[in-house]
Amino acid sequence: MAPRVLVSDKLSETAVQIFRDRGVEVDYLPDLGKDKDALLAAIPNYDGLAIRSATKVTPKIIAAATKLKVIGRAGIGVDNVDIPAATQRGIVVMNTPFGNAITTAEHAISMMMALARQIPEANASTHAGKWEKNRFMGVELFNKTLGVIGCGNIGSIVADRALGLKMKVIAFDPFLSPERAIEIGVEKVELDEIFRRSDFITLHTPLTEKTRNIIDAAALAKCKKGVRIINCARGGLVVEDALYDALKSGHVAGAALDVFEVEPATSHKLFELDNVVATPHLGASTGEAQENVALQVAEQMADYLISGAVSNALNMPSISADEAPRLRPFIAVAEKLGSFAGQLTEEPVTGIVIEYAGDVGEMNTRALTSAALSGVLQPMLGTVNMVSAPVVARERGIKVDEVKQTQRGAYETYIRLTVRTAHLERSVAGTVFSDGKARVIQIKGIDMEAEFGPHMLYVTNEDKPGFIGALGTILGNAGVNIATFNLGRRAQGGEAICLVSIDEAPPAEVLQAVARLPQVKQAKPLAF
Structure with missing residues (x-):
């Protein structure tokens, strides 16, 4: 029986014909995605769901989708899909991460030009029959400094176009290597230098916990007077109230916004300001x-649907159907090891070494490496998936090495991942036990054994009496329940590591209290 796909948002006729030409039955109902009840009633009949941004694929929809095997998002953003719920049901979620990069970059350049020359306001004035030539005094882009926050696929295209306009381009991106910066013609700087030096600032980073509110009141205060802000990336990167205040005071000369924290943004106090150019998410x-x-x-x-081939999936790597059962638990290990290292790494990553020891080295290590890279990059970049991760790493000049070797040590097979930055090297190793679950077996050369939990607390400390009791007291007094408690040390009285699985994410004040303990060197929350 031929697989059946529902297209619930507007897609081109050519795309619909591709399904038919490949032997897939397709129902093109472009308005169905706006009606959640109608979608809920229809979804049990389909093997695939093709969407854009209007369809909201909620846990309720996924629960009703008893036949659904794949969700395809035409575009990069998957905020409208509950990926954990889809993953739990074994539904592959795909996107198209590189299809609209040039268009989005061009929109950012257009917004910058419109902002520099006050084109929307001048257009409205001229349409109204006025001729206010002296009112609209713009600024040149030539020789101005453009600060690019996020210099990946889209950001590097924006930088290239800006260099063509003879602007000076500086860039902040934790994953941008000095060699890659030279290659694309930008100066790699720290974030504070972006604020201090830029005449224009453009954002091209996903919305993650590390990038949310990256431009807040404190950041704007560091900017030079007269700076102009462009955001064609994601709402939530800029604190809109702080931007409004800075625009009103004149510290920020103007802003061009294609995205907003709440969309659709049909009313907003920023719209009251003449020096704000706004478009309805047209990137x-x-x-x-x-x-x-x-x-x-x-x-x-x-x-x-026809052959089982997987491309651009956000919740699984490219693997063939016959190798999937054996490979899947090791994919989980690789991704979690990468996430472990990525969440602990604050500096730009320059290199990643993935060591496969024993039987795992005979598996599809390309898929395993993709999973590990995805884990490393996701804490900062958010939308990276197991397919796009190698491309993203290459774009940022991160050197990736695979090492395969025979069995070493007590474990028959394991994966060790090492992340290198300019100033440090951190390694973490893990394996799959007979129960099929992923385990950490070594951190920074210190042996320990721990399961990955949804919420964990990672502490490096000096091996001195009283630490465990003090840590337990802090967590207990805060009502944070301990699920598992794992310890390892390099030598008696030396460097030690504590990995605690807890029932909920630790509050900031708990982390601060742990960090203040005299034996503690570092305390970080982890989520898996």
């Missing part, structure tokens, strides 16, 4: 981009 809205992502998602979904 990817060109005919070429819409066609590219629609065709790409149709090809990917058809490939998966």
Whole structure:
């Protein structure tokens, strides 16, 4: 029986025809995604769901989707899909991460130009029959400094276009290597230097816990007077109230915004200001981009439904159907080891070494490496998936090495991941036990054994009496319940590591209290 796909948002006719040409039955109902009750009633009949941004794939929809095997998002953002719920049901979630990069970059450049020359306001004035030539005094882009926050795929295209306009481009991106910066012609700087030096600042980073509110009141206060802000990335990167105040005071000369914290933004106090250019999330809205992502998602979904091939999946790597059962637990280990290292790494990553010892070295290590890279990069970049992670790492000049070797030590097979920055090297190793669960077996060369929990507390400390009691007291007094408690040390009285699985994310004040303990060198929350 042929697989059946529902297209619940507007997709091009060519994309719909691709499904039919590949032997997939397709129902094109572009308004169905706006009606959650109708979608809920229809979804049990389909093997695939192709969407854009209007369809909200909630846990309720996923629970009703008893046949669903794949969700394909034509575009990069998957905020409208509950990926954990889909993963739990074994539904592959795909996106098209590179199909609209040029369009979005061009929109950012257009917004910068419109802001510099006050084009929207001047256009409205001229349409109203006025001729206010002296009112609209703009600024040149030539020789100005553009600060790019996030210099990945889209950010590097924006930088290239800005260099063509003879601007000076400086960039902040924790994953941008000095060599890659030289290659694309930008100066790599720290975030504070972006604020201090830039005449224009443009954002091209995903929304993660590390990037949320990256431009707040404190950041704006560091900016030079007269700075102009462009955000065509994600709402929530800029604190809108702080931006409003800075615009009102004149410290910020203008802002161009394509995205907002709450969308659709049909009313907003920023709209009251003449020096704000606003568009309704048009970054990817060109005919070429819409066609590219629609065709790409149709090809990917058809490939998966017909042959089992997986591309651009956010919740699983590219693997064949026959190797999946054996590989899947080691994919979980690789991704969690990468996430462990990524969450603890604050500096730009320059290199990653993944060591496969024993039988795991005979498996599909390309998929395992993709999973590990995805884990390392996701804490900072958010939308990276197991397929795009190698591309993202290469774009940022991160050197990735695989090492395969025979069995070493007490474990028959294991994976060790080492992350290198300019100033440090951190390694973590793990394996799969007979119960099929992933375990940490070594951190920074210190042997220990621990399961990964949804919420964990990682502490490095001096091996001195009283530490365990003090830590337990802090957690107990805060009502934080301990699920598991694991310890390891390099030598008696030397460096030690404590890995605690807890029932909920630790509050900031608890972390601060732990960090103040005299034996503690570092205390960090981890989430898996």
